[in-house]
Amino acid sequence: MKWSKNATIGIPVAHGQLINANLSSLLRPNSVIVDHxxxxxxxxxxxxxxxxxxxxxxxxxxxxxxxxxxxxxxxxSYPFDLSFDRQGNLYVVDAGNDRIQKFIIDRD
Structure with a gap:
């Protein structure tokens, strides 16, 4: 939900109910981050x-x-957390593989 200043209701910005119906579905979303x-x-x-x-x-x-x-x-494998650096690279805690991965993602 997005909340504007002095708002009394929120605005849904991402939602879903089905697991694996397609790769954009949400069920128990975690660790959200917003880029610039x-x-x-x-x-x-x-x-x-x-x-x-x-x-x-x-x-x-x-x-x-x-x-x-x-x-x-x-x-x-069981990603756990994410973060961006100043250059916009995405870092993911890949807990199931005991590693932290860096991804240079397409911004388009």
Whole structure:
């Protein structure tokens, strides 16, 4: 939910109910972060991926990982947290693989 100053109701910015219906669905979303352009990045508890929600859209787009856990360079296993550095690189705590991964993501 997005809350404007002095608001009495919030504005949903990302939502969903179904798990694995498609890779943009949400169920138990975690660790949300917003970049300098207003894009929302989050991970789902049940999908091994990071999803980006552009401002004004109703559907997320997977940017890293996928439906199943993996240990290859573009795969994740139970991502836990995320952060950006000053250059806009995305860092992901890949808990299931005991590593922290850095991703240079497409900003378009």
């Amino acid at each position: 352009m207003g894009n929302i990045y989050m991970w789902n508890e049940r999908n091994h991926q990071i999803t980006r929600w552009l401002p004004g859209t109703t559907k997320g787009v997977p940017v890293v990982g996928g439906r199943n856990a993996g240990s290859k360079s573009m795969e994740l």
